[in-house]
Amino acid sequence: MDDIEIDAVATPELDDPVLIEGLPGVGHVGKLAAEHLLEEFDGELVRRVYATEFPPQVSVDGDGVAGLTCAEFHAIETDGADLLVLTGDHQAGSNAGHYRLTTTFLDIAEEFGAARAYALGGVPTGELVEEYTVLGAVSNADLLDGLEDAGVEFRPDEPAGGIVGVSGLVLGLGDRRGFDAACLMGETSGYLVDPKSARTVLETLEDLLDFVVDYESLEERAEEMEEVVGKIREMQDGPAVPDDDLRYIG
Amino acid sequence: MDDIEIDAVATPELDDPVLIEGLPGVGHVGKLAAEHLLEEFDGELVRRVYATEFPPQVSVDGDGVAGLTCAEFHAIETDGADLLVLTGDHQAGSNAGHYRLTTTFLDIAEEFGAARAYALGGVPTGELVEEYTVLGAVSNADLLDGLEDAGVEFRPDEPAGGIVGVSGLVLGLGDRRGFDAACLMGETSGYLVDPKSARTVLETLEDLLDFVVDYESLEERAEEMEEVVGKIREMQDGPAVPDDDLRYIG
Amino acid sequence: MDDIEIDAVATPELDDPVLIEGLPGVGHVGKLAAEHLLEEFDGELVRRVYATEFPPQVSVDGDGVAGLTCAEFHAIETDGADLLVLTGDHQAGSNAGHYRLTTTFLDIAEEFGAARAYALGGVPTGELVEEYTVLGAVSNADLLDGLEDAGVEFRPDEPAGGIVGVSGLVLGLGDRRGFDAACLMGETSGYLVDPKSARTVLETLEDLLDFVVDYESLEERAEEMEEVVGKIREMQDGPAVPDDDLRYIG
Amino acid sequence: MDDIEIDAVATPELDDPVLIEGLPGVGHVGKLAAEHLLEEFDGELVRRVYATEFPPQVSVDGDGVAGLTCAEFHAIETDGADLLVLTGDHQAGSNAGHYRLTTTFLDIAEEFGAARAYALGGVPTGELVEEYTVLGAVSNADLLDGLEDAGVEFRPDEPAGGIVGVSGLVLGLGDRRGFDAACLMGETSGYLVDPKSARTVLETLEDLLDFVVDYESLEERAEEMEEVVGKIREMQDGPAVPDDDLRYIG
Known part of the structure; x- marks a missing residue:
């Protein structure tokens, strides 16, 4: 196997698509948000990316069929912008691997004509979040007004x-090749999977890209988490643990 | 030394051989099973694979003679299928190393005409196993019925x-080059070397590949372990340790 | 992205410039010293060095604009020698990465005509320092007299x-390609950021390279640290902690 | 810098020289033994090997002059065999690095005409050693009688x-290219630098290669260690620690 192998599953014509990155990270906010888009819009799988930088691993599906670790691109046509959604179960295993994978991801986005990118993620606050804010960072100052x-x-x-991993490099490497890239980071405790934070990030994205998405299934997951919280x-x-800090949950 | 060096010790003609992988893993189930096949069938060593991804190490045999860390392929002709058995003392030391080594292993298997593969291993249950079950995963859904x-x-x-290491990649990379590959995972506590689990895996393999093997020597090892258990x-x-969990054995 | 990418921002003519390295290390002495030079002399950014050996990370500035991790060279013309000042937020992530990056740094210095180098850093004493001494090491014995x-x-x-990281290699690799290189190491406890130690190192450098720099801003940081100390x-x-050792501060 | 750089300092004619490897390891037995040979025989430095696999580090000598981390070969002509002694302060930093460095070391040894090698080291016993034995391992069985x-x-x-690191690979890789290689391992507690064990290993080597060496300086170091012991x-x-085991010294 080559260090990186790309399976071109489909190559639909997309209209100025926007790269949406949602790989695993803090509170799984980016991953939840991106996967919710796939679920609601029934996106078309267009690329699979295999890499020797990923863990040497297969996952097993509901039938017992194994799937080799990879990242996937799905194309989604919304009423607003066309989206190219990047998801997966893993980040790279080394510094250089992150650079190589993100370079490949941006290559693929460019191939589909993308020149804009949103890296979705969470930013840890260390305590339970009451009011969800979306924190931003941009690859160039021209993007600030629109996001604000x-x-x-x-x-x-x-x-x-700073911003670490593929999300950070979508901005850092994206900027070096002319992408308008922004990171949308939902506040989250950092201790729990956070569908509410993911929803807040998606609502911002709806506003920015002019599409509408339903949140029922995400709301269900949020309610489950609410019970945990x-x-x-x-x-x-209770009397034994009067501390307002969640740090001990790990 | 090159990153990978292959010693072609012998190249017998094999009839549609089946790759059997048994490298170290959970409960040493796969390794015990593969080594038992070698012992009972007196297989012929056909390839040695050296790799800079393996630990920089020699083992010392009963005479004091050192042997460089490697993986070995033995050819076995049974009454049923011909087998190409892969064994060794180590897995690779990095993500990319696992991919490179498994690619080499599959290259060798293809060279001998193999198009089917069984990765043998254990799946940890966290407690002592009373009834041994073999859990499966397959590279494609067509294989499910036969295994069931x-x-x-x-x-x-x-x-x-998921399934990690060479076993996982035999499925994941194997599938990408057309192998029909399955993983046979014997249930095992995960805390002890488990010859009984290895036997259960081998009995499944006997059934699948239509050969018969004697278990006396494996039974002896199983009895030794039974005493430990x-x-x-x-x-x-006893009164001091009423817990049904083995986790503290490590 | 290539393993190392160099952005040539400007290429001013410099007169026998001296490479001044101040990457992060013990007490941040070298980094504080080099950044103080940039602040006081208003240096010109001449090169940015990006590398897949750096952490996959962007920093976010005061406006929310992301900047990809890099090392920077600034040119400074003083009344004495011309300086080529190397700063950054990170060292490399592996042994080989340190060698590759330092090789690149020396390539760039040579390109500007540098044949001399000072690696600035701190040397840990394990206790609070009363009288700051600058400890030295040189790439060849001819440099000893001048420094003494x-x-x-x-x-x-x-x-x-020994001296580890880029500072060490500026001497070790520098020597192998004909640089006259010295390491100036300010004594410092090793437990705190130490602007006073950085000042002592800079005063030595003033003496060696015949320039004059103002210390007001560094003095302010030193006073802040004095309060901490x-x-x-x-x-x-106090009665509870009579130990003169700072090791418990971490 | 290339991944490995070799400085050819001198290339004397040697008569069927024997490679003696003494890099750092258990009890520093091999390193002490090899350095004692250099001290007593006043060997000639013939090669320096620099590698990006070594730590990015310089050592500082008695005058304040820095030396880049390297391994060194010295040629020694004894009354018996000519020796090519390999010493250094570090092993490689990765699996592949060990393979690459040992390959380079064997290349150099071959260049000088060596076809025999002794890897010197220690084998840990876990308790203070009264009678020092030298344990052996060989690259091929023909060597057993001579060593016994x-x-x-x-x-x-x-x-x-097994035998890990450069010593192990001198046997493992040496054998693959036709070297007659043996590992001589002095028993040692594993907790202390052990000049006595080094002496026992050297006495064996004297016998095997028919040279005579003085032990006064090594004896002094041994006496210092005896005091510690x-x-x-x-x-x-004493009453508080009646255990004969040294494990708690670390």
Whole structure:
């Protein structure tokens, strides 16, 4: 196998598509958001990317059939913009691997004519989030106004540790090849899978790209998580654990 | 030394051979099973594979003679199918190494005309196993019926963490080059070397490939392990350690 | 992206420039010193170096604009020597990466005509430093006299663990291609960011390269740190923690 | 810098020289032994090997002059065999690095006409050693008799964990290119630098290669270590620590 192998499953004509990246990360916010798009819009699988930088692993599906670890691109035509949605179960296993994979991802996006990209993710707050804000970062300053109009918040030098992984490189490497790229980071505790944060990120994206999506299935997952959070709060309000901090949940 | 070096020790004509992979893993089930085949059938060594991805290490034999870490292929002619058995003491040391080695292993199998592969291994249950089941995963759905007829069990989305290492890639990379590949995973506690689980896997393989093998020597090892397990049970049944979980054995 | 990409931002004519390396390290002494030079002299950005060996990361500036991890060279013309100042937020992520990056850094320095280099850094003492000494190491013995005249101290076989990272390789690889290279290491506790140590290193450099720099801004940072140190001393002088050692601060 | 760079310092004519490898390892036995040879015989430096697999590091000598991490070959002419002694402060930093470096080391040895090699090292016993034995392993069975005549002991399947690092590969890779290679492993506790074990290994080598070496300086180091060991024994003989095991020293 080559270091990276791309299966071209389909090559539909897309109209100025926008790359939407949602690989695993903080609170699985980006992954939940991207997968919800696939679920609601019934996207068409267009590319599979295999890489020796991914874990040497297969997943097993509901029938017992194994699938080799890969990242996938789906094309979605919405009433607003066409989307090219990148999802998968893994990031790369090394520094250089992240650079190589993101380069490949941007190559594929370019091949479909994309010149804009949104990297979706979460930003950890360390405590339960009451009001969900979407924090932003952009590849160039021209993008700031449009995002602020859509309610995205920009805080100087935040996130303090920068943006790590494929999301960061979609901005950093994207900028170097002319992409208009932004990172949309939903606030999230950082301790739990967070469908509510994913919804907030998607609502921002709806606003930016002028499409409409239904949230029923995501809402169900959010309610399940609410129950978990409710139990945690009860534990916290009890006499033994009066701390408002979730850090011990891990 | 090149990154991978293959010593062609012998190149017998084999009749539609089946690749049997048994490298180290959970409970050493796959390794025990593959080595038992070599022992019983007196297979012929056909290839040695050296790789800079293996640990930089020699083992020392009973005479004091050192042998460089490698993987080996033995050819076995049974009354049923011809087998090409892959064994060794190590997996690769990196993600990319696993991909490169498995690619080489499949190249060699193809060279001998193999188009089918069984990856043997164990699946951890976390507790002592009373009734040994063989869990399966396949590279394509056409293989399901045959395996189910042989008593292999398929459980949706299991193993939950996927199948990692060379076994997983024999399915994942094998499928990409047209192999019919299946993973046979014997249930095992995950805490002990498990010859009984290896036997259950081999019995499934006998059924699938229509050969017969004697289990006396494997039975002896199983009895030794039974004694160990018996002592553990005694400890567990005593007043001090009433827990039914083996996790503390490590 | 290639493994290393160099953006040639500007290529001013420099007069026998001296490479000044100040990447992150012990007490951030080298980084503080190099950044202070940039601040005071208003240097011109001449090269950016991107590398897949750096963390896959962007930083976010005060406006929310992302910048891909890189190392930067600034040219500074002082009344004394011309300087080529190398700064950045990261070292490489692997052994080989350090060698490759330092080779690139020396290539760039040579391109500008540099044949001399100073690697700035800190050397940990394990306790609060009262009198700041600059410890030296050189790429060849001819450089010893000049540095000793400037007050640099040489202690046999120190630092005991050698000099690790880009600073070490500026000497080691620099020497192999004809650079006169020296490492100037300010003593520092090793537990705190140390602007005072950075100042001592810079004063030595002023002496060696015949330029004058103002220290007001660095002094402010030093005073902030003094307050921190003052509080630590109070804690140490209290009855509970009579130890003169800072190791517990981490 | 290339991944490996070799400085050819001198190329004396050697008569069927024997490669003696003494890189760092258990008890520093091999390194002490090889360095003692250099000290006593005043060997000629013939090759320096630099590698990006080594730590990115310089050491600093008694004058303050930095030296880039490397491995060195010295030629020694004894009354018996000519020796090519390989020493250094580091092993490689990765699996593949060990293979590449050892391949280079064997290339150099071949260039000087060597066809025999002794890898010197220690084998840990886990307790203080009273009678020092030299354990052996060979690249081919023809070497067993000669080594047994020299008092080398061979124990089936020992060391149990195999021989790791450059020493192991001198046997494993050496054998693949026709070297007659043996590993001489002095028993040592594994917790302390052990000059006595190094002496036992060298005495075996004297016997095998028919040269004579003085041990005064090594004896001094051994006496220093004896004092350390004496203090440990006192501690052990006291009422609080009656255990004969050194494991807690680390």
